[in-house]
Amino acid sequence: MVRVIALANQKGGVGKTTTALNIAAGLLKNGQKVLLIDLDPQSNATSGAGVDKKEINFDAYDVLISNRSVKSAILKRTDNFDILPSSPELAGAEIELTKKKNRQMILKRKIAQEKENYDFVIIDNPPALGLLSLNSLMAADSVLIPVQAEYFALEGLAQLKKTIDLVKEHGNLGLTIEGILMTMTTHTKISRQVVAEVEKHFPEETYSITIPRNVRLTEAPSFGQSIFDFAGFSSGARAYNKLVKEIISKDGTE
Amino acid sequence: MVRVIALANQKGGVGKTTTALNIAAGLLKNGQKVLLIDLDPQSNATSGAGVDKKEINFDAYDVLISNRSVKSAILKRTDNFDILPSSPELAGAEIELTKKKNRQMILKRKIAQEKENYDFVIIDNPPALGLLSLNSLMAADSVLIPVQAEYFALEGLAQLKKTIDLVKEHGNLGLTIEGILMTMTTHTKISRQVVAEVEKHFPEETYSITIPRNVRLTEAPSFGQSIFDFAGFSSGARAYNKLVKEIISKDGTE
Numbered sequence: 001m002v003r004v005i006a007l008a009n010q011k012g013g014v015g016k017t018t019t020a021l022n023i024a025a026g027l028l029k030n031g032q033k034v035l036l037i038d039l040d041p042q043s044n045a046t047s048g049a050g051v052d053k054k055e056i057n058f059d060a061y062d063v064l065i066s067n068r069s070v071k072s073a074i075l076k077r078t079d080n081f082d083i084l085p086s087s088p089e090l091a092g093a094e095i096e097l098t099k100k101k102n103r104q105m106i107l108k109r110k111i112a113q114e115k116e117n118y119d120f121v122i123i124d125n126p127p128a129l130g131l132l133s134l135n136s137l138m139a140a141d142s143v144l145i146p147v148q149a150e151y152f153a154l155e156g157l158a159q160l161k162k163t164i165d166l167v168k169e170h171g172n173l174g175l176t177i178e179g180i181l182m183t184m185t186t187h188t189k190i191s192r193q194v195v196a197e198v199e200k201h202f203p204e205e206t207y208s209i210t211i212p213r214n215v216r217l218t219e220a221p222s223f224g225q226s227i228f229d230f231a232g233f234s235s236g237a238r239a240y241n242k243l244v245k246e247i248i249s250k251d252g253t254e
Numbered sequence: 255m256v257r258v259i260a261l262a263n264q265k266g267g268v269g270k271t272t273t274a275l276n277i278a279a280g281l282l283k284n285g286q287k288v289l290l291i292d293l294d295p296q297s298n299a300t301s302g303a304g305v306d307k308k309e310i311n312f313d314a315y316d317v318l319i320s321n322r323s324v325k326s327a328i329l330k331r332t333d334n335f336d337i338l339p340s341s342p343e344l345a346g347a348e349i350e351l352t353k354k355k356n357r358q359m360i361l362k363r364k365i366a367q368e369k370e371n372y373d374f375v376i377i378d379n380p381p382a383l384g385l386l387s388l389n390s391l392m393a394a395d396s397v398l399i400p401v402q403a404e405y406f407a408l409e410g411l412a413q414l415k416k417t418i419d420l421v422k423e424h425g426n427l428g429l430t431i432e433g434i435l436m437t438m439t440t441h442t443k444i445s446r447q448v449v450a451e452v453e454k455h456f457p458e459e460t461y462s463i464t465i466p467r468n469v470r471l472t473e474a475p476s477f478g479q480s481i482f483d484f485a486g487f488s489s490g491a492r493a494y495n496k497l498v499k500e501i502i503s504k505d506g507t508e
């Protein structure tokens with residue numbers, strides 16, 4: 001039974017892409033078959049996974065706007081790891097999608113067949129709650145919400161929760177919160193305060209596992225590697241490893 | 255002669271809001287009259303400036319979508335500092351703006367009179383190149399681009415430059431780059447590499463001043479204070495002070 005997990009948070013720079021890349025890699029390490037979909041026009045997940053722009057024939061823009069099949073756009077990375085790459089053109093998709101019928105359900109429809117070939121589909125999103133992220137939330141079974149352990153990151157949480165509730169009411173009844181993941185935690189007072197505040201407001205959903213600020217996590221994608229390949233003994237690798245074990249053990253039957 | 259400076263970068267979490275708040279405060283310290291406009295639905299600039307949601311009557315959404323005047327929505331903070339606050343409703347503005355005529359020019363038209371009461375207008379934007387940011391770029395004289403000294407931040411730079419060139423061709427001929435500001439710099443190899451790469455591609459536009467990673471900058475907004483009031487002797491305060499002096503000395507006549 002495939003599980004589709006969307007990464008979402010309209011606050012920028014909170015670790016959506018870093019989490020998408022490293023849980024995809026961690027799931028692979030645990031023998032799972034994974035499709036990574038990059039819906040962010042910045043293509044950070046595409047490049048962080050080591051994809052060279054020259055390898056890309058079709059991308060997420062072609063699938064959503066020009067009706068290409070997912071199969072024609074997927075790039076095979078390893079035996080068990082495929083990626084649907086992004087491109088800068090996707091930035092124009094937000095406006096072009098407003099003209100289409102059922103504009104929020106396009107991704108769900110497009111991946112309906114293909115997703116059955118995998119154990120997990122991980123979708124990275126841009127820092128916004130626009131039509132690209134809505135497509136993701138409609139196609140997803142659950143949403144993983146990275147929250148940076150810093151003051152500004154607190155503000156968007158209520159807004160995000162509201163959006164998830166709206167998605168449930170208008171088209172994706174079964175959407176659940178996979179978890180709220182505190183990222184870039186440090187030993188500062190402000191970091192501890194933000195973590196405590198999020199745990200207070202969302203006690204059920206917040207993972208006990210937190211991802212510490214770790215420079216290895218910023219270096220790994222510049223080599224197109226996951227944290228496990230780049231610095232397998234780092235604090236970042238250990239934390240993402242625990243997170244992946246938790247995701248696998250929750251076999252999706254709430 | 256008022257100068258309208260927009261903060262823009264579609265990459266999230268690079269320091270747009272932190273820079274907007276601290277250059278606004280720094281300009282005040284130097285006797286300038288400042289209007290801060292918050293066009294980000296996350297309202298980080300609004301709360302970072304110490305505004306309580308209860309104080310807000312009208313906001314940027316009312317100005318852009320419901321045709322309220324800028325004057326009716328502005329909150330007076332101190333003698334020389336006003337703010338046009340944001341609200342979560344602004345998230346819906348992207349889609350609503352697509353239906354309006356001259357949808358990119360609304361902010362420019364709305365601030366045309368009001369801006370003359372100030373020396374500087376600073377506009378904070380969401381992490382996207384959608385219609386909210388386009389409104390800002392059309393209304394601005396120049397754009398200040400914070401770039402985080404980390405690998406992922408490099409990718410969006412070419413896209414951003416393309417967007418600025420498009421804006422120049424379609425409506426705001428006079429738009430210039432105020433500067434590219436490297437933020438959250440550290441003594442790591444990856445930070446130095448990214449700074450060197452940006453300086454190589456944009457030698458003219460990149461400030462020699464860089465903003466170091468400094469925890470005081472993340473704490474200040476949780477008290478509604480600028481870095482100057484919160485930790486005036488910190489490395490963050492010293493760097494933003496230098497930046498403000500550079501902005502004032504460049505009196506805008508390119």
Ligand SMILES: Nc1ncnc2c1ncn2[C@@H]1O[C@H](COP(=O)(O)OP(=O)(O)OP(=O)(O)O)[C@@H](O)[C@H]1O
Pocket residue numbers: 011012013014015016017018019040044125126127183184185211212213214215217218219236264265266267381404405406407
């Ligand atoms: N735990 C961590 N420790 C240190 N740096 C981190 C950590 N997680 C992410 N980063 C770095 O912080 C920056 C922001 O992370 P990332 O790009 O993954 O966030 P994002 O939410 O995907 O951003 P955007 O909103 O732009 O899509 C990146 O430079 C990344 O390398």
Ligand SMILES: Nc1ncnc2c1ncn2[C@@H]1O[C@H](COP(=O)(O)OP(=O)(O)OP(=O)(O)O)[C@@H](O)[C@H]1O
Pocket residue numbers: 010011012013127150151152153265266267268269270271272273294298379380381437438439465466467468469471472473490
């Ligand atoms: N020089 C710095 N040193 C340390 N932390 C910083 C620095 N500048 C910004 N920050 C912190 O990094 C985070 C991202 O900064 P900020 O919110 O200003 O970026 P942004 O570009 O406005 O984000 P968004 O794309 O979501 O609008 C915030 O938690 C902020 O407090």
Ligand SMILES: [Mg+2]
Pocket residue numbers: 016017018040044125126
């Ligand atoms: Mg990202």
Ligand SMILES: [Mg+2]
Pocket residue numbers: 270271272294298379380
């Ligand atoms: Mg911001």
